[in-house]
Amino acid sequence: MPMAERCARFAQSREKALELFASKGFGQVGMRELASHLGLAPGSLYHHYPSKQHLLLDLIEEFYDERLAALRRIAKRPGAMAARVPRIVQAHVQLHRELPLHFRLVERDSPCLNEEQQQQVARLRDAYEGQLLSLLGQQTRLDDPAVRAAGHALAALLNSAPAWLTEHVPHQDGLIEHWVAAAIERLLPCPRPQALAG
Template sequence: MPMPERCERFAEYRDKVLELFASKGFGQVGMRELATCLGLAPGSLYHHYPSKQHLLADLIEEFYEELLATLGRLDKKAKRGMLPSLIQAHLNLHREMPWHFRLAERDSGCLNEDQQQRVRQLREQYECRLLLMLGAKSRLSAQGQLAAGHAIANLLNSAPGWLTQHALGEAERDELLESLVSGAVERLLRPSVPRAVA
């Protein structure tokens, strides 16, 4: 079932709603508080969004749409050095959309079943596209490839948060994260080598 069209005032609401959901937690924010934050009467907000889940769904959909658009832009470039380009693109996107990453990982389960299904479809498109761009070998079963795509997406989307408590410069942090993620992904995508029998 397709999602309803995004409210035309969504861009106007986005940043305030993102910050409120991400800082307080989706479950801790009510429609009345959302309306106050946006400078609207509760009835006006209900006119645009029947529930706060609809707002959350729009934010999470926007996140996956941007991830897919980012992959599309990268895919048009040369395939050489794709993994470092993918990692850098995700680090840049994390700097541009930090609240989106947090909501998508933490609060997707708060959506209704139809909304969760739509988010799953978008995430699966993104994960499959990642595998194709990385040239994943077919040594893995179909389920193994799905699992690999999911794991790689999780690495790319969570890596920027790994080093936040360390006082590193941006370049040093990015270099360290690229090494960590690329090492894991390259190992995963490497052709299988028979294991030595003990």
């Protein structure tokens, strides 16, 4: 089988695993059931992942890679600081549309990882929150515990807000943008919040 076809099949298997974990809950799925769901022999699955926690970690890493990539694209775009808040909101709403199962999996099942894997996820989360704060003009204050806590709160808002609102809510992006701008104004000490909320 050509390498491209093998890679495509493996990507499909990961998507099926994500769907199974999201629907049943990670803790409710055993390796044999997972292998059966993917149409693989258990040995084939163990060849790629020594445990289902390794597969979960791989899916969570994929999630953070996508989020960091979205923030990097925003950072590369020219424009005033005031344009970044709507871009950040739009990027997160789009990620919610593209990766809804990832958001659910990360929120609900990250505690199922072992301690070392959870530390790895914490490093990914810190990198994402640091990039988010940098986009909002906090590069020189990332070691300030209050700023770090603000980054965590803003990230939680961006992760949860699109799920709180249904598609039937008009101007969903605008409402989330308003919440984020208000949170920035309350949480971040500098730069001046008015410059960000514009």
